[in-house]
Amino acid sequence: MTQLLESKGGISVESVIETKFLRWSRQVALWMTRPPALAFIPALGLAMIWFGVVGATLVLISIVPALYLYQGHLQRSVNRLLTAPEPNPVMLGYDIFEEGIEQVISQVESKDLKSSIFCVEIDNFQDLCDQYGRSTMQKVAKCIGKQLLASVRDIDLVCQRNDGQFAVCLAPVHHLNPVLCGSMADRLQQTLEDPLRTDDEEIPISVSIGFCLISSAAEVSSTEWLEHSITALAKARKRGPSSIERLSMQAHASPPVSPADTQDIQHALRSGQIQPWFQPQISTHTGEISGFEALARWVHPSRGVILPSDFLPLVAQANLFEPLAEAMMRSSFAALKAWDNAGFSVPRIGVNFSGPELSNPKLIEKIKWELDHFDLTPDRLAIEILETVVSNADDDIITRNIRRLEQLGCGIDLDDFGTGHASIGAIHQFGVSRIKIDRSFVARADRCSNQKQVINAILAMAEHFGVETLAEGVETVGEHATLAQLGCDHVQGFGIARAMPFEQTLLWIPQNSAKIQHMPKLIGRNR
Numbered sequence: 001m002t003q004l005l006e007s008k009g010g011i012s013v014e015s016v017i018e019t020k021f022l023r024w025s026r027q028v029a030l031w032m033t034r035p036p037a038l039a040f041i042p043a044l045g046l047a048m049i050w051f052g053v054v055g056a057t058l059v060l061i062s063i064v065p066a067l068y069l070y071q072g073h074l075q076r077s078v079n080r081l082l083t084a085p086e087p088n089p090v091m092l093g094y095d096i097f098e099e100g101i102e103q104v105i106s107q108v109e110s111k112d113l114k115s116s117i118f119c120v121e122i123d124n125f126q127d128l129c130d131q132y133g134r135s136t137m138q139k140v141a142k143c144i145g146k147q148l149l150a151s152v153r154d155i156d157l158v159c160q161r162n163d164g165q166f167a168v169c170l171a172p173v174h175h176l177n178p179v180l181c182g183s184m185a186d187r188l189q190q191t192l193e194d195p196l197r198t199d200d201e202e203i204p205i206s207v208s209i210g211f212c213l214i215s216s217a218a219e220v221s222s223t224e225w226l227e228h229s230i231t232a233l234a235k236a237r238k239r240g241p242s243s244i245e246r247l248s249m250q251a252h253a254s255p256p257v258s259p260a261d262t263q264d265i266q267h268a269l270r271s272g273q274i275q276p277w278f279q280p281q282i283s284t285h286t287g288e289i290s291g292f293e294a295l296a297r298w299v300h301p302s303r304g305v306i307l308p309s310d311f312l313p314l315v316a317q318a319n320l321f322e323p324l325a326e327a328m329m330r331s332s333f334a335a336l337k338a339w340d341n342a343g344f345s346v347p348r349i350g351v352n353f354s355g356p357e358l359s360n361p362k363l364i365e366k367i368k369w370e371l372d373h374f375d376l377t378p379d380r381l382a383i384e385i386l387e388t389v390v391s392n393a394d395d396d397i398i399t400r401n402i403r404r405l406e407q408l409g410c411g412i413d414l415d416d417f418g419t420g421h422a423s424i425g426a427i428h429q430f431g432v433s434r435i436k437i438d439r440s441f442v443a444r445a446d447r448c449s450n451q452k453q454v455i456n457a458i459l460a461m462a463e464h465f466g467v468e469t470l471a472e473g474v475e476t477v478g479e480h481a482t483l484a485q486l487g488c489d490h491v492q493g494f495g496i497a498r499a500m501p502f503e504q505t506l507l508w509i510p511q512n513s514a515k516i517q518h519m520p521k522l523i524g525r526n527r
Contacts, residue, residue, distance in 0.1 A: 091145055097159035101169050101222035104157070108214060113172035116181045116213040117225055119233040120148065120188065123206045123241040124440065125164030132203060138163060139198050140205065151191050165233075167226065178213060178246055185209045185244045193242065195448040204448040206242040206440070208233060213248065238309055240473065241440045265314050269323050274298045274311075276331050277499040280508070281350070281470060281492045284484035287516035289509065291382065293350040293492065294332040295499045296324065321356040326366065328352075329381075333374040335502050344509045350382040350413055358385070358398045364408065378409035382434070386415050399430070406431030413470070417458070427465050435462055437488070439473025445486075446478030452486065459487050 092100065104115050122128070122137075122144060129137045141163055148166055149158055155171040170176070192207045210232025214225060232247035239245065268274045276294035283290045298306035315324055332349045339346045357363060371378060383405050406412050414427065417435040427435070437458055445451045455471075462469045471483045474493035483491055497508060 091149065092157055092159045094159055094161065097157055097167065097169070098222050098226075100157040101225065104169055104172055105214070105220065105222060105225070107172045109219075111172065113174060114176035114213065114215045115170045115172045116176060116211050117170075117229040118168040118181075118185060118188065118209055118211045119161075119229045120166045120168065120192070120207055120209050121233055121237070122164035123208055123237070128203070132201065134163075136198055136201075136203070140196050140203055143196055143198075144192055144205070144207075147192055148188070151188055167229065176213065178248075181211050181213055182244065182246065185211055189242065189244065193444060195444060195450075202448060202450050204444055204451050206443050208236040208242065209244045210234070210236045211244075211246055213246070235309070242443050242473075242475075265311070265318055265320060266323075268298055268300075269320065269327050272327075272331075273300060274324065274327060275501075276328050276335070276351075277501055278335065278349075278505050279492060279499040280497050280505075280512070281490050282496050282512075283490055284480070284488055287512075289346055289512065290490050291348045291350060292335075292346060292505070293384065293499075294328055294335075294352070296328060297499070297501075319356075321354055322360060325351070325353055325357040329367070329370055333370055333376055333381075335505075336376060336380055337374050338502070339505070339509070342506065346509075348380045348382050348411060350384045350411075352384045352386075352415070354386070355398065358401050360401075361397055363401050364404050367405070367410070368408070379411065382411035382413050384413045384415045384436075385430075402430045406433070416472075427467060432467055434468040434470055434490075436492075437469060437471045439493070442471045442473050442479060442483070442493075443475075444479070446476070446482040452482070455483070455486055455488070463487075 101117070107113055108115055122141065125137065125141075128140075132140075141160070145158075145160055145166060148168065152158060152168055153171065157169040157171075159167045161167055189207055189209060193205055196203050196205055210229055212225060212228040212232055214220060220228075228247050232245045235247065236243040236245035265274075274296055277297045278292040279295060280289055281291045281293060282288070296308050296312075298311050300306055315321055329351050332351050336346060336349055360366075367378075367381070371381070383402075385402065402412065411433045412431055414430075414432045414435045416438045435458070437455065441451060441454050441458070443451070445455055459469055468489045469487075470490040470492060471479075471488050472492055474480050474483065474491045475495040477495065479493075480491055480495055500508060
């Protein structure tokens with residue numbers, strides 16, 4: 001098995017050199033004992049011709065006795081090398097890992113090569129420690145370390161930075177780009193996310209990965225390069241469990257979004273640069289579209305598409321959440337009307353509302369006016385509210401607005417269910433019509449019995465309260481099928497479709513309709 005060493009202890013440089021020398025010696029011994037070594041016979045004949053018969057005879061008389069005496073030792077040495085166990089890759093100590101990064105940088109700079117550092121972290125490690133115990137999770141981390149070592153080359157550098165986090169530095173190569181690194185991150189993630197069983201208990205595992213690629217054009221220290229990779233990992237964690245994020249050296253030095261003042265974000269809202277992209281929600285019973293969720297995107301004229309994680313902090317600093325929600329709602333209603341006019345059946349659209357919007361005493365009047373303006377009924381709008389907003393809804397205005405929206409006929413979707421500690425009573429208190437099961441519970445539901453048990457418990461509770469369920473972050477056919485069989489009503493995620501601009505929905509909707517006509521219905525449990 002792969003040798004794992006505690007990161008604080010590490011191994012010496014000599015151990016690494018000894019391992020590589022043993023591997024080289026094994027290759028030499030194998031070569032010497034195989035038929036290709038017979039190629040030296042013609043070379044020996046040529047030497048005899050060159051030196052003459054007498055000279056060659058003197059040489060043979062001199063070396064044959066020595067070879068005869070050394071033969072036993074040579075044979076034993078060859079046998080020992082051939083039967084020695086294959087040296088295993090090792091988990092480096094942090095100091096040795098940093099020294100290795102410096103050497104990689106020097107090779108990258110001098111030989112026009114490329115390399116990348118991957119930071120890998122077990123999602124929600126502390127929560128898993130609380131649930132299963134720290135000693136159990138340390139065993140899990142050890143298993144993850146073994147799998148990681150087995151997944152990379154023996155010339156790559158691997159280090160365990162802390163209990164649940166690892167780093168991999170690739171040995172330099174000529175051809176490497178972000179796409180290849182992303183593919184490698186995907187493969188690592190798939191390998192490491194298989195459920196682990198320890199002490200007769202199956203533990204669901206997901207990992208997030210951040211990576212940073214450098215080439216000979218980059219002038220960077222080992223500390224800076226590693227920090228960039230850690231920053232990429234932090235961005236991945238913000239997106240949720242089982243995420244992958246890339247950060248370039250240039251992106252870290254010059255953030256993709258850095259408006260000088262609030263006028264930039266205000267102009268973006270007024271000019272329509274910030275617009276909704278739409279991610280479909282699918283019925284597991286029929287395969288038909290049950291709705292779309294509107295997700296904000298900033299389509300910048302020079303920077304391209306900017307994700308909410310990059311510009312929402314600016315919106316918060318400028319206190320512009322209300323104008324953003326109004327712009328998203330107005331554009332979403334326009335999309336609904338356009339789908340209706342095109343003859344497409346889109347029952348409703350979900351728009352996210354946070355605390356600032358829900359605190360507006362005139363919110364209901366604004367929504368009524370917009371619905372009337374587009375000639376839409378209230379049931380076509382689903383108000384998506386984070387569970388954290390509901391659990392902290394001490395504001396009477398927020399509570400009253402949510403209740404009035406439900407009374408108006410709008411759907412109330414409780415987002416990220418299971419992560420915000422909202423009481424079960426809040427489901428009835430706020431008239432919630434649908435709960436959205438968080439991705440952390442959905443991941444690997446087809447492979448992990450614990451995940452199935454959690455989802456079953458959520459579905460049973462939803463059935464008891466008479467509310468619908470939607471699973472977020474569905475990424476595989478297996479997850480989709482499992483959720484349908486368990487009785488989840490709707491699914492949403494990359495496995496269905498990514499968020500897309502309005503124009504693409506006009507192509508995607510008929511494609512989905514054509515596809516489901518030839519597909520068997522997935523039968524779930526009776527609700």
